[in-house]
Amino acid sequence: SLDPAGGVPPLCKAWIAAGRCARSGCPYAHAVPEGASIGSVRYEWVQQRRAQRIMRPSTEGDTVHYTDKQSAKRRAAVFCDWLRATFPSQLQRGVIDVAGGPGGIEVKS
Numbered sequence: 001s002l003d004p005a006g007g008v009p010p011l012c013k014a015w016i017a018a019g020r021c022a023r024s025g026c027p028y029a030h031a032v033p034e035g036a037s038i039g040s041v042r043y044e045w046v047q048q049r050r051a052q053r054i055m056r057p058s059t060e061g062d063t064v065h066y067t068d069k070q071s072a073k074r075r076a077a078v079f080c081d082w083l084r085a086t087f088p089s090q091l092q093r094g095v096i097d098v099a100g101g102p103g104g105i106e107v108k109s
Contacts, residue, residue: 016045 012028015021019038021030032041054066070078084091 011041011045016042 009027009029012021012023012026012030014023015026015028015030021028032038
């Protein structure tokens with residue numbers, strides 16, 4: 001099992017990726033379960049890591065679920081909507097975006 005719940009240490013990421021670990025005294029597992037192939041174990045390990053990475057917030061304190069996150073272009077539009085709602089009178093003179101990047105909102109007045 002790849003789950004350390006039963007007292008079995010998790011797999012060594014260097015070993016699972018390269019088939020060897022240069023770390024002396026590495027506390028992680030360096031063997032596949034009986035009857036399993038390294039390929040199937042590696043595939044399962046990668047799938048578990050991807051699932052964990054998706055569920056883990058990328059920023060500490062981030063409470064937005066990954067399925068509710070927006071693309072960079074959509075985030076720029078959400079930010080513009082927030083600016084309009086928060087600073088309506090100040091925006092009558094326009095806004096200059098100095099952050100750059102491919103977010104992509106440019107409105108000139």
